[in-house]
Amino acid sequence: MIQDVNHPIIETHQLRRRYGRGEAAMDGLAGVDLTIRRGELVALMGPSGSGKSTLMQILGLLDRPTSGSYYLDGTDVSRLTTAEQAELRGRRLGFVFQGIYLLPRLNAIRNVELPMVYARFPASERKHRAADSLSRVGLAELANRRPNQLSGGQAQRVAIARAVAPGPDLLLADEPTGALDRASGREVLSLFQHLNDDMGLTIVVVTHDPLVGRHARRIVELEDGHVISDNIVNEAERIVADHPLEVVK
Amino acid sequence: MNAFSIALDSIWAHRLRSALTSLGIVIGVFAVVTLTSLGSGVRSYVSGQFGSFGATLITVAPALPHASSHKPRFGGGPNNNFINVPSTLTVGDATAISLAHSRDISQVAPVAVLPVTVSPTSGSSSGLAATGTTASYFRAEQLSFAAGRFTHSGAVLGSSAMHTLFPRVKDPIGRTIYVGQSPLPVTGVLNSASGLLSKAANNTIFVYVSTGLKISDLHNISEILVAASGNTQVNGAGSVITRVMKRRHPSGNFTVTKDTQILKTINNTLSTITTFLSGLAAISLLVGGIGIMNIMLVTVTERFREIGIRKALGARDSDILVQFLAESVLLSLLGGAIGVLLSALASHMIGQLAGFSAGLTLDAVALAVGFSLLVGIVFGVIPAFRAARLMPAEALRTE
């Protein structure tokens, strides 16, 4: 894909996801219009059940909208074959799940390599990128550990390393800090900020933590499947958020 | 890290599940291969037994009064006669057949099963059978003498008969035995016969046909044994016999049975048995297959989450399919190989015990392994195919 800065990396129109049928049917998403440009770091917030995960799954090509359209980097996703979608998931998108979805049988480095296996990266590049990515999250020395030998925070960092190793354009993280204590959560969030600053990676992150939300440059709030607010965070607030210890003082 | 190493890894990670899956295949393959191998082992053993005669023997017997079809000389030999059939065959018939001087006929022997007791002392019984015949009989049945020879006035003992009559005697030649009321000298002892049909000779004592008929006060013989001069002469010999016999017995109250017919009958019977055994084996294969299917179905459901993660990380539907396919194929082949090994062992052991070689037949191995592969693939891949087609979110949602 041509890196055309003029069209947004994400553009949705009246995105709707209906769960169930008949009487029991309910809208997880009830018509979401959202545009996200390259290089943005967007925090997606909202109460439980507001549709955050539903939206992330659709944006990450893990689920299909019931109606509405989704243009990913200018491409109408509904026109893609399943193989093309798989290719996009492997090369262009990184997904960090709510909960930690590492494969228990594979050690950290092999978990990180997995998307690149499916994206048919040459073995040498795959290994090199996996090692790089693991050291970027500060876990180079734990490369051979199995997920059950890692702490929750370490495992989540492995998952992040896995998501960014292939060099995606868009990182989608659904409550990456949900299972972590405050300190590990902050670490993960500042990691995102570095990825965003240094590599220009576009990131959408779901979070409940209002303070964590301030790492973002933009906060989108969902409720009952609708976007109810969409704010750019001003620079002053962010500088404060960049130094949370000073805030605590 | 290709599909096969992913598969191997997964097989090893779930050792118990893998073992259970393979067990179904092991049992199925073992049953099919062992049963069919035994079937064909028995068949070739029986054919081999006939082969040692060259399947050249022809039997002329009285027609059964109620059935005109020939009766196979099943497990027969001289003492398997049709005593209850009123026989009209005579020594003269046998002589007439030899006097036809056909090139197709090498031996003609009248056989009279004698309804008398045999014992080393007068008035007791050993349970042995006595047969009246001529020297041609031994040549036709390929029976050889361990000692002595066949004479018009003496008796020849089968190897087991000798041990029954004279348990501790090394050389019974010259001793007297009582056939009915008549004392006869032992003039010869036969070597032990191992052929399926000639085995009966081991438990028989032989006397000259006219002597035997006189002792038993009989006029008719039980059957006439004819040896054709070769495998290709059997039919020619058969028609000579039929022509001679027709002339002497215009009523046609006799039957002419060739060993080849018996061989055919036995072969047919054995084929039926083999088919039956294979049917049983197929059922166990099916049961094994259902076992595999169940485990695979459970497995895939269990592994929806894994499938979801892999798909979310960019695995194509085909990647997932290939992974599960590889796993199924590996498991099936593993189970198949173990099954074949076990049945090789079993066939060998049974063969040793039963005294014939029951080699594995290639078809059985191919069939069983092919079937287990098919089952493994079908039941391993169809559920995986279902899972692979789900959107990752759905797969991840499944618990």
Ligand SMILES: Nc1ncnc2c1ncn2[C@@H]1O[C@H](COP(=O)(O)OP(=O)(O)OP(=O)(O)O)[C@@H](O)[C@H]1O
């Ligand atoms: N598979 C499903 N079937 C039926 N309803 C669903 C399903 N997934 C989500 N929902 C419903 O859709 C709505 C949105 O769910 P979603 O998971 O997107 O919420 P969320 O904002 O991520 O909440 P949380 O913060 O608790 O993770 C909820 O009301 C939920 O009950």
Ligand SMILES: [Mg+2]
């Ligand atoms: Mg959620």
